[in-house]
Amino acid sequence: MDLRDSIDKNNIPKHIAIIMDGNGRWAKQHGEDRIFGHHEGVNSVREIVEACGEVGVKYLTLYAFSTENWNRPKEEVDALMELLVSTISLEAQNLHKKGVRMQVIGDTASLPASCQKELQESIDLTANNTTVTLILALSYSSKWEITEAVKKIAAQVEKGELKINEITSRLLDENMNTKDFPDPELMIRTSGENRISNFLLWQLAYAEFYFTEVLWPDFRKQEFYKAIISYQNRERRFGKTSEQISNN
Ligand code: IPE
Ligand code: IPE
Ligand code: MG
Numbered sequence: 160m161d162l163r164d165s166i167d168k169n170n171i172p173k174h175i176a177i178i179m180d181g182n183g184r185w186a187k188q189h190g191e192d193r194i195f196g197h198h199e200g201v202n203s204v205r206e207i208v209e210a211c212g213e214v215g216v217k218y219l220t221l222y223a224f225s226t227e228n229w230n231r232p233k234e235e236v237d238a239l240m241e242l243l244v245s246t247i248s249l250e251a252q253n254l255h256k257k258g259v260r261m262q263v264i265g266d267t268a269s270l271p272a273s274c275q276k277e278l279q280e281s282i283d284l285t286a287n288n289t290t291v292t293l294i295l296a297l298s299y300s301s302k303w304e305i306t307e308a309v310k311k312i313a314a315q316v317e318k319g320e321l322k323i324n325e326i327t328s329r330l331l332d333e334n335m336n337t338k339d340f341p342d343p344e345l346m347i348r349t350s351g352e353n354r355i356s357n358f359l360l361w362q363l364a365y366a367e368f369y370f371t372e373v374l375w376p377d378f379r380k381q382e383f384y385k386a387i388i389s390y391q392n393r394e395r396r397f398g399k400t401s402e403q404i405s406n407n
Contacts, residue, residue: 166387166388170391171214171216174218174343175216176219176222177346178222178349179203179349179375180374181349182197182374182376205250207221214384219292220340220343223295223297224243225296225299225356225357226266226299226302227356240274244271247277255288258290259288260287260290263297264295270297274297294337300358305360307334308334312331331361350373350374350375367390367393367395369386
């Protein structure tokens, strides 16, 4: 049975964020080195982006490399950066044909120059596409992002351009890397880890969380549809009572 048929077309999350975890363990289970798992993970990325187009998810944010991931062994970091460059250059045309718009969040200035170049080219190439916006979180961490936002706002106050009582939650939104995207309604993490690992702390304030034991390289369309169906079976109350929600 294709779980896609069980999805309610009228209640599709606009934005799904995913912590793609478990590549290393997947590789180990297959008797390979960690990098092999990262390569296999790219196939899951391709499928999930495609699935978003098919069911109508407009924004997909993928946590691909965290600020903390810079602390991994140099060989793994180097291999991940190479994989990123080669994947983007291989996939850009394909994404473009499917109407995907590429965007990136994170401290991209810290990425290798080759990586920055590929990213910018694919962002430019796909800038006018409207089917799905694919947001890669690269060298990203929420504490970094929030700290940068606070610095920008404080600088405006210091220059006298902004008064303290003009600082609102919306102003913080506007100073985040994610200012052009709606907040995710659903956050998925694979591989059985039940934590957020410095990902979108601000933006996930009212998101639904879905944790699965499935390792990222095994997370394909049917698993993704399961997560959407789980989301659709929840009642999102935003502080209200259940009665208020059902009377509406
Ligand atoms: C996720 O898989 C990919 C990145 C963090 C880049 P991991 O590499 O964290 O895989 P595990 O958690 O060690 O299995
Ligand atoms: C989180 O995965 C970051 C990405 C998926 C890019 P990690 O595997 O780095 O997370 P922790 O350190 O186990 O929490
Ligand atoms: Mg991990």
